Amino acid sequence: MAGSAPPGVAAEVYNAVLEAVSTGQFAAGSRLPGERALAERLGVSRATLRLGLAALEDQGFLERSAQRGWFVPQRVLGEPPSTLLSFTEMARARGLRPTAKVLRQEVRPAGLEEAEKLRIAPAAAVVQIDRLRGMDQVPVCFDVVVVPVNRAPALVDANLEDASLYQVLREQCGIDVFRSAYALTAANADAALARLLGVNPGAAVLVGDEVAYEQNGAPVLIGSNRYRGDAYRFEADLFRSHPDVHTLGGRL
Structure with a gap:
């Protein structure tokens, strides 16, 4: 500062x-x-x-x-506008210690919707990773990520406790996350989620669903992040197209 x-x-x-x-x-x-x-x-x-x-x-x-x-202001986690950062990078940029408790890390068949988003065969092996993310020991986010095993086999046994998933993907799997298609909605915490995040049942949460891609356009992972509504802010830069500019169709 x-x-x-x-x-x-x-x-x-x-x-x-x-x-x-x-x-x-x-x-x-x-x-x-x-x-x-x-x-x-x-x-x-x-x-x-x-x-x-x-x-x-x-x-x-x-x-x-x-x-x-x-x-003393509340510590609210948020991404700088139009910048893709991992949870770990966001926390460290604010001088906070990121934490991650692994609740699930197992291989299972992909569902039909997951297979479509990841461009893999239905029932292909994926590794699902559920983690409770925090800042300075305060729970902030319940994070569920699904990655194709054939793209990142090291994730099956990787130590993801208090680790950055982006960093593990880069260093152990040779995968760099380049872009994330992110959709944000509002919801209320059910009893199980409320216990994890340390809030009352029915408390406001922000649900972020994403598909992350490499620079070549190949999908890397799909994820669902449930943030405490009082601890996360999502920011974005929005632009209007000039009326004389014509866009090209097709998949990015």
């Missing part, structure tokens, strides 16, 4: 509050003590306190409400 600590005594405020935020003393989504109490606690004037807090606000570590005071 842009910016730096303010000079003088305000830098001590900046460093002290930043450490409290980084270590969880002020948790994500929580409100800081009132300015008077916090200034007394740090042994500075309120004017100096505000200089330090304002620097943290400029860098995104704090948010200010005129009515309610200072807050």
Whole structure:
């Protein structure tokens, strides 16, 4: 993030509050003590306190409400517009530790719809991988991925605990994911999903269904991601076609 600590005594405020935020003393989504109490606690004037807090606000570590005071913003995971990132890459880009707990990793026959999307024979062998993804031990996403075994046989026995699937595909299978056709819908968590994500049954979730492709257009995997509605934001750049521009038909 842009910016730096303010000079003088305000830098001590900046460093002290930043450490409290980084270590969880002020948790994500929580409100800081009132300015008077916090200034007394740090042994500075309120004017100096505000200089330090304002620097943290400029860098995104704090948010200010005129009515309610200072807050630590919620950590919301999201992809930069039009950029394909793995869950691991998104989390690390925000200074968070990605986690992945493997719940299922087994070979089975492909269903008809799966076979069509993956361009393989019906009932061909696929490996299904179910994982609970998290950031700093907080569950964020239940992820189900299906990959043809003949494309990536190493996935059958690969250690995917706390691992990036994209990285494993690249390093162990020689496959680079280039593009993802992604559809996003809203849903409500059933009892089983709610237990996994640590939310109440019926809580809002975002469901992302994707087909990922190599650069040559060959499908690599199909996936379904169920994100906590309060922990993920999807962004996209949308463009209007110029009326004089004509598009070519056909499969990309």
